[in-house]
Amino acid sequence: MTQTNSTYDVVIAGGAVVGSAVAYFLASHPRFAGRVLVVERDPSYRDCATTRSAASIRHQFSTPENIRLSMAGTAFLRQAEQWLAVDGVAPGLSFREQGYLFLAGPAGLATLQANHAVQRAEGAEVALLTVDELAARFPWLHTDDLAGGSHGLAGEGWLDAHALLHGFKRRAQSLGVVYRQGTVAAFEREGARVTAVRLADGERFACGWAVNAAGTGATALAASAGIQLPVRARKRCVFHFRSPAELPGCGLVVDPGGVWFRPEGHAFIGGVAPPDDQDNDVDPADFDVDHALFDEVVWPTLAQRVPGFEALRLLSSWAGHYDVNLLDANAIVGPHPAVDNLLFANGFSGHGLQQSPGVGRALAEWIVDGGWQRIDLTALGWQRVIDGRPLREQAVV
Numbered sequence: 001m002t003q004t005n006s007t008y009d010v011v012i013a014g015g016a017v018v019g020s021a022v023a024y025f026l027a028s029h030p031r032f033a034g035r036v037l038v039v040e041r042d043p044s045y046r047d048c049a050t051t052r053s054a055a056s057i058r059h060q061f062s063t064p065e066n067i068r069l070s071m072a073g074t075a076f077l078r079q080a081e082q083w084l085a086v087d088g089v090a091p092g093l094s095f096r097e098q099g100y101l102f103l104a105g106p107a108g109l110a111t112l113q114a115n116h117a118v119q120r121a122e123g124a125e126v127a128l129l130t131v132d133e134l135a136a137r138f139p140w141l142h143t144d145d146l147a148g149g150s151h152g153l154a155g156e157g158w159l160d161a162h163a164l165l166h167g168f169k170r171r172a173q174s175l176g177v178v179y180r181q182g183t184v185a186a187f188e189r190e191g192a193r194v195t196a197v198r199l200a201d202g203e204r205f206a207c208g209w210a211v212n213a214a215g216t217g218a219t220a221l222a223a224s225a226g227i228q229l230p231v232r233a234r235k236r237c238v239f240h241f242r243s244p245a246e247l248p249g250c251g252l253v254v255d256p257g258g259v260w261f262r263p264e265g266h267a268f269i270g271g272v273a274p275p276d277d278q279d280n281d282v283d284p285a286d287f288d289v290d291h292a293l294f295d296e297v298v299w300p301t302l303a304q305r306v307p308g309f310e311a312l313r314l315l316s317s318w319a320g321h322y323d324v325n326l327l328d329a330n331a332i333v334g335p336h337p338a339v340d341n342l343l344f345a346n347g348f349s350g351h352g353l354q355q356s357p358g359v360g361r362a363l364a365e366w367i368v369d370g371g372w373q374r375i376d377l378t379a380l381g382w383q384r385v386i387d388g389r390p391l392r393e394q395a396v397v
């Protein structure tokens with residue numbers, strides 16, 4: 001028999017970086033005085049995308065909303081140690097600002113230039129570099145086959161993802177948010193409203209608002225409310241390697257074919273999207289690393305782009321799951337038109353860590369004020385999904 005255990009103003013399904021960001025921004029909103037519950041299946045966060053991510057932030061997108069969200073992310077991260085401190089203890093985010101470097105061959109130059117124009121219009125500090133400028137600024141780079149590059153001058157970089165997640169969570173808890181271990185089985189819906197959130201163990205929490213922040217688990221939860229979310233899990237592998245090469249000024253470099261690398265402490269991490277990604281549903285328990293991808297694609301590309309990488313040594317590797325929006329590789333954020341009080345924050349397709357502060361704040365403001373306030377996320381909403389109108393991101397890594 002199911003019973004209603006309690007009533008909350010907001011119940012958030014999934015308590016990793018996105019769910020915890022929503023919880024933190026709600027609890028710290030000066031005009032919100034409600035009760036918030038976060039239900040998280042695995043408080044160790046071992047397998048979630050957040051803790052398996054490459055934890056990097058860039059402003060070099062082609063979609064204005066993505067640029068704005070990441071710029072909001074940078075603005076937050078620059079002050080987050082102060083805002084997320086609890087009893088004087090800061091979360092230790094290790095945010096290191098170091099620009100991305102997108103490289104283009106002749107075929108990709110026009111896209112790079114078009115993206116650059118959008119980024120500049122949004123106020124991103126980015127510079128287009130000629131091949132001569134690339135060679136002068138990054139002498140460790142092989143440039144013969146390149147036509148140009150785009151370099152982030154400020155605001156891009158990387159951080160400790162685990163520390164950001166726990167920073168949001170600890171601060172939210174200190175402000176009264178309740179975290180409960182459990183698996184959400186369903187959003188219970190009556191007409192255009194979710195009335196309660198039901199857990200797999202039978203517990204039931206009545207709610208004024210529900211938020212779906214369940215990452216790759218979000219699709220099943222959406223279905224429980226009768227909504228088809230076009231989000232599927234896709235495997236991504238990250239390779240951690242050491243090299244004797246010195247790469248001064250190296251940020252996160254994206255090769256024309258999509259192979260990327262960046263410094264990680266005294267070593268590097270890198271990876272690439274697998275070639276057969278679109279139709280490759282991944283088993284939720286499959287975290288096996290694709291070593292052939294490293295041997296056949298990543299390493300040869302690294303060695304060609306940075307001659308010093310020929311002598312690299314693989315230290316470790318891991319796999320994680322992207323929550324990919326099959327429609328257009330962009331997040332789906334906000335309410336579905338059929339259900340007023342169920343908010344979605346899903347399908348981040350590889351850029352959810354950097355978008356978590358912006359999306360968390362925007363959804364908190366939606367709950368308090370009933371609409372978008374500081375960041376208008378209409379373009380990332382459900383309507384484009386319902387209409388089948390993709391908002392294609394050209395700069396997916």
Ligand SMILES: Cc1cc2nc3c(=O)[nH]c(=O)nc-3n(C[C@H](O)[C@H](O)[C@H](O)COP(=O)(O)OP(=O)(O)OC[C@H]3O[C@@H](n4cnc5c(N)ncnc54)[C@H](O)[C@@H]3O)c2cc1C
Pocket residue numbers: 013014015016017018019039040041042045048049050051052053054055056057182183184185213214215216217218221236237238319320321322323345346348349350351352353354355
């Ligand atoms: C290898 C890799 C590299 C990445 N690199 C970057 C990067 O450089 N920059 C960037 O911005 N992003 C990156 N990402 C993407 C980023 O990590 C994700 O977009 C982001 O972490 C999504 O956060 P989330 O909280 O929505 O989801 P998740 O971190 O997946 O968390 C979802 C949570 O919901 C819980 N959950 C699921 N189902 C239920 C349920 N039914 N009931 C209760 N709880 C449930 C899970 O246990 C989990 O804790 C990367 C991802 C991967 C895998």
